Amino acid sequence: MTVLSDSADTLIICLEKAEADLKAIAHRLEEGFAQQYGRHQVNPFDLAQRIRRIERQLPEVHQECREVLTRKQELIDNAKSQLIGNYKALESLELRSGLKSKSGTTENFQAFEVAIAEWDSKLGLPAQSGGQDADLNQALLSSVLQASS
Numbered sequence: 001m002t003v004l005s006d007s008a009d010t011l012i013i014c015l016e017k018a019e020a021d022l023k024a025i026a027h028r029l030e031e032g033f034a035q036q037y038g039r040h041q042v043n044p045f046d047l048a049q050r051i052r053r054i055e056r057q058l059p060e061v062h063q064e065c066r067e068v069l070t071r072k073q074e075l076i077d078n079a080k081s082q083l084i085g086n087y088k089a090l091e092s093l094e095l096r097s098g099l100k101s102k103s104g105t106t107e108n109f110q111a112f113e114v115a116i117a118e119w120d121s122k123l124g125l126p127a128q129s130g131g132q133d134a135d136l137n138q139a140l141l142s143s144v145l146q147a148s149s
Contacts, residue, residue, distance in 0.1 A: 080116060087112075 033045040087109045094100070 076119075083112060 030045055033043050037043040
């Protein structure tokens with residue numbers, strides 16, 4: 001059992017020495033690159049470090065992008081629902097009062113519907129008829145992520 005323990009200790013010592021040697025080599029390379037390339041030229045070592053850092057951060061940024069797109073689409077869906085509700089309430093009030101709108105609300109609403117249809121067509125979505133917000137959010141995410149791939 002002591003032979004096994006001694007072997008394990010020897011292995012650990014060898015691994016620690018190898019780690020120290022690698023750190024020393026990395027430090028010498030850093031100094032060499034810094035001396036060779038200075039501050040005014042591109043340092044390949046610094047570029048490699050930046051690339052590794054970006055690779056580590058990329059999944060987090062991708063997730064944050066998904067969250068922002070989801071929130072954006074939720075905002076658009078809520079604004080769309082609110083505007084449609086307001087238009088219908090205004091239309092109902094106009095009918096009850098017997099007044100004709102002087103502001104051209106019908107034309108404005110039609111322009112709004114055209115803008116929504118254009119937005120949906122840019123995303124490659126079929127025409128929506130309300131109540132499908134979750135599907136719209138998913139379609140938005142899919143289309144944006146496919147475009148960025």
